[in-house]
Amino acid sequence: MESHEQVRRLLWLMELEPITGVRNLHPAYSSILIKFDATNLWHEELEQILRGYLERMEKVALTEPRLVEIPVCYDGEYGPDLKDVAELHEITTAQAIALHSSTEYIVYFLGFAPGFAYLGELPKALVTPRLAMPRRSVPVGSVGIAGSQTGVYPIATPGGWRLLGRTPLKMFQSARAEMSLLSIGDRVRFVPISREQFSKLELQNA
Amino acid sequence: MSLIEVRAPGLLTTVQDLGREGFGTMGVSPSGAADPIALRIGNRLVGNSEGTAGLEMTLLGGTFFFREPAVVALTGSDFAPTLGAGPLESWCSVEIPPGQTLQLGPTRGGARCYLCVRGGIDVKLFLGSASTHLLSGLGGFEGRLLRKGDVLKVGRASESFRTFRRRNLARRALEKLAPRKVLRVTAGPQSDWFSEEAQKKFYAGAYRVTEESNRMGLRLEGTAIPSAAGGEMLSEGVSLGAVQITAGGLPIILFVEQQTTGGYPKIANVISADLSSLGQLRPRDEIRFELVEMETARALLVEQEKLLASKELILE
Numbered sequence: 001m002e003s004h005e006q007v008r009r010l011l012w013l014m015e016l017e018p019i020t021g022v023r024n025l026h027p028a029y030s031s032i033l034i035k036f037d038a039t040n041l042w043h044e045e046l047e048q049i050l051r052g053y054l055e056r057m058e059k060v061a062l063t064e065p066r067l068v069e070i071p072v073c074y075d076g077e078y079g080p081d082l083k084d085v086a087e088l089h090e091i092t093t094a095q096a097i098a099l100h101s102s103t104e105y106i107v108y109f110l111g112f113a114p115g116f117a118y119l120g121e122l123p124k125a126l127v128t129p130r131l132a133m134p135r136r137s138v139p140v141g142s143v144g145i146a147g148s149q150t151g152v153y154p155i156a157t158p159g160g161w162r163l164l165g166r167t168p169l170k171m172f173q174s175a176r177a178e179m180s181l182l183s184i185g186d187r188v189r190f191v192p193i194s195r196e197q198f199s200k201l202e203l204q205n206a
Numbered sequence: 207m208s209l210i211e212v213r214a215p216g217l218l219t220t221v222q223d224l225g226r227e228g229f230g231t232m233g234v235s236p237s238g239a240a241d242p243i244a245l246r247i248g249n250r251l252v253g254n255s256e257g258t259a260g261l262e263m264t265l266l267g268g269t270f271f272f273r274e275p276a277v278v279a280l281t282g283s284d285f286a287p288t289l290g291a292g293p294l295e296s297w298c299s300v301e302i303p304p305g306q307t308l309q310l311g312p313t314r315g316g317a318r319c320y321l322c323v324r325g326g327i328d329v330k331l332f333l334g335s336a337s338t339h340l341l342s343g344l345g346g347f348e349g350r351l352l353r354k355g356d357v358l359k360v361g362r363a364s365e366s367f368r369t370f371r372r373r374n375l376a377r378r379a380l381e382k383l384a385p386r387k388v389l390r391v392t393a394g395p396q397s398d399w400f401s402e403e404a405q406k407k408f409y410a411g412a413y414r415v416t417e418e419s420n421r422m423g424l425r426l427e428g429t430a431i432p433s434a435a436g437g438e439m440l441s442e443g444v445s446l447g448a449v450q451i452t453a454g455g456l457p458i459i460l461f462v463e464q465q466t467t468g469g470y471p472k473i474a475n476v477i478s479a480d481l482s483s484l485g486q487l488r489p490r491d492e493i494r495f496e497l498v499e500m501e502t503a504r505a506l507l508v509e510q511e512k513l514l515a516s517k518e519l520i521l522e
Contacts, residue, residue, distance in 0.1 A: 011231070026230035026443025026466050033443025035227070038478060038504050039511050110233035111441065111467030114342050118441065118467075155342045172232075174332055174344055180232045 003030035004108055008185050009060040013053045019046065027109045027184055029118070065106075067187045070152065072101065072143050073198040074165035081162035085128050085145070097192055099123045100164055105150060107186040115154035115172025117182040122148045134160035141166045143190065154180075165190075168202035208274040208325070208360040212352050216268035216310065221327050221346040221358075224257040226335035230443065230466050237337040237345065237463050240421060240485030241318050243383055243514065244282035248322030250520055251279035251299045251373045253363065258326035259336035261352070263319045265488065267310020268352065270321070276302045276360065277324035277370055283315035283486060298374035299324075316385055316486030325363035339463055340421065371522050379519050383510070385486035390479070390498045390506070394449060394472035396439065404431045408473055409495055413457060417489045421463040424487060430455030431473075444468040447476030447484065449495070459484060477503035479510045 007027050014025060014032075021041030026033035036046055074082055074097045086096040105119035112118075122145055130146045135158060138144070142153045144161030153159060154171035167190075171181050182188065193201070212219075222245065225238020239245040239262055246256040261268075267285035280287050280296040287294040288309045294300060296319075302308065310319060329336050329347050338346025347356060397405070411429035418425045433455055444450070448460045450470035459476060460468070461484060474495060476484060487493065498506075513519065 023227040024230045024236070025228075028442040028467050029440045031440075031442045033230070033445060035230070035445060039508055042504075043500065109467065110231060111443070112233060112465045114232060114234045114339075114344065116233050157341060172342075184231060 001106070004106065004185075005062065006030075006057065007032060007109070008062055009057045010053060011184065012060055012062065013057060017053075019049055021046070026111065028111060029108050062185070065185050065187045067104070067189065068182060069189050069191050070143075070167050070169060070181075071193040071197065071201060072165040072167050072190045073193050073195055074100075075195050075198075078166035078198070079143075079164045081131070081144075082164045085126065085162055085164065088128060089125055091125065096126065096164070099126050100145070100150070101190045101192050103189075105188045107182050107184055107188060109184050110180060110182065113153075113155055113157060115180040115182070117151055117171075117180075117186075117188070119150045119188055120148055122150055128162055130160040131162060134158055138163065139166065141168065141171070143167060165192075166198070168198050168205055170205055208272075208276060210276070210323070210327075210358040210360060211271040211273065212268060212354060212356040212358065213271050213307065214269040215352040215354055215356070216263045217266040218264035219268050219352040220262050220338040220340065220350075221259050221329050221336055221352075222262040222338060223259040223336045225337045225462065226333045226345070229333055233466050234333065234342075234344075235339070235462075235464050235466050236335075236446070237339040237421075238335070239320065239337075240462055241282050241316075241320070241385075241482045242485075243482040243510075244318070244320045244485070245322065246514060247297070247375055247383075247519070248279045248281035248320045249326075251281070251297070251375065252277050252322050252324040253299075253373075254322065254324060254326055258322070258361075259329065260320050260322040260327060261358075263310060263321065265317055266312050267319055269307060269309045271305075271307050272302045273304060274360075275304050277363075278302055278308070279322045279373075280310075280319060281322065281375075282319040283313050283317065285313050285319040286311040295374075297380060299370070299372055301370050313488070317488045318485050323360050325361040328359040328361040341463055373520050373522050376518055376521055379513060382513060383482075385483040386480055387483075387487075387491065388494045388496050389483060390477045390496050390503065391447075391449065391474035392477060392498060392500050392503050394474045395442075396471035397473050399471050400451070400473055401432060405473070407431045408457075409497055412492050412494055415487050415489050415491045415493065419487070419489060421461055423461050423464065424459040424484060426457045426459070426493070428456070431457075439469055439471055441467045441469040444472065445475060447478075447481050448472045449474040449476065477506060479503070479506040
């Protein structure tokens with residue numbers, strides 16, 4: 001949690017005062033990968049500038065995080081691994097759903113694919129390893145868990161996370177002003193919905 | 207407006223420019239040409255700015271019908287191009303008369319060939335770039351591979367068509383920029399997770415590019431190296447050309463459509479000057495890794511960029 005705030009502080013400074021020659025930033029749990037043009041900026045120069053940012057970092061006041069609610073249908077084929085996960089932890093599927101949807105998660109960062117947010121931490125009673133054999137294709141909107149993380153697949157892709165449910169919301173849409181539904185630092189809560197509500201919302205979002 | 211009809215798309219043809227940098231915080235990777243040097247030179251040959259969108263073909267080229275006259279250049283690998291009945295030269299600008307068909311075949315060299323057109327391929331930009339990102343279906347021509355029957359719009363050229371002058375790439379430059387099979391790498395962020403023995407194996411071994419390789423990553427087979435000592439690692443940002451060692455001990459080189467973060471330890475990173483070479487690797491190609499210092503990597507990049515910017519590169 002503490003390192004996450006540090007990541008956000010440094011990211012905030014780097015976005016507010018961009019460094020000439022820096023081309024891309026990839027924040028993660030406790031690091032930021034900085035991609036820069038090595039023909040115009042030397043390693044040592046960049047390091048020195050960054051040391052200056054690190055010194056000022058503590059003074060950065062982060063804004064209050066937004067809370068985003070994501071409706072999830074945990075029913076039947078939407079959550080193909082829900083039963084297995086519940087059995088692994090010797091709880092009922094209803095308890096597994098309650099655990100997953102009663103926690104407020106932090107968006108640690110976005111990575112892997114456009115709009116894919118790494119959320120944590122899962123309640124201890126739900127912490128589950130990845131599937132031994134990843135699926136060839138995970139349907140778009142699938143809500144999965146892996147280790148102590150949870151997340152929503154923004155596109156149909158191969159994937160090894162265990163799927164508990166599915167959301168009708170679009171996590172990433174290039175035609176939308178805010179392309180990615182989630183940004184680093186947001187708080188997320190999953191709200192259980194019925195099949196009927198899922199279909200209704202899916203139509204509204206189409 | 208000038209149009210190009212796709213009569214045959216080839217195996218895997220997409221619209222690419224030099225990619226979209228700066229959206230890592232959204233999980234969007236840059237994408238862009240797999241062999242950016244070939245695209246940049248192609249654009250210069252036809253009088254475009256370097257980063258103009260062109261077509262990237264993979265292993266087997268397409269067939270394109272030009273309704274209107276055009277100026278084009280083919281760069282990258284030799285895909286046996288013909289115009290009408292005759293063969294066509296690569297690495298130079300060519301005038302195409304209206305109603306002609308440009309046909310490309312299977313590669314006679316590396317994996318990719320670029321078709322650059324004066325004015326560029328005109329598609330709707332996504333985050334400032336025309337590059338296709340296939341996995342997420344974003345950018346390029348409807349976010350996908352070209353299909354038979356697609357009609358591509360050619361952008362407006364700044365120079366008048368009448369001023370056509372034949373331009374070609376200097377032979378010496380072509381030799382200097384030739385794709386490499388010995389890839390130079392710098393030590394990766396987790397290189398010290400690997401034992402001395404593991405490192406030795408990695409640099410001594412020959413690796414083969416597998417069929418599962420694509421624009422996301424090049425999967426290699428060969429000497430498996432003992433896994434890292436550090437165990438499970440936290441996901442972190444990963445860079446283009448990063449050489450990840452998977453649980454089975456085999457390397458994956460992250461490529462242009464890479465995921466932006468990953469959790470495998472990285473033993474090495476292909477240097478910037480050799481990234482274009484990755485774009486020309488074909489399945490079953492054999493490669494090796496050679497470790498260089500960061501300073502050498504930087505000097506090689508500066509030298510390469512100097513050559514690409516030099517007046518002697520393009521001959522008129």
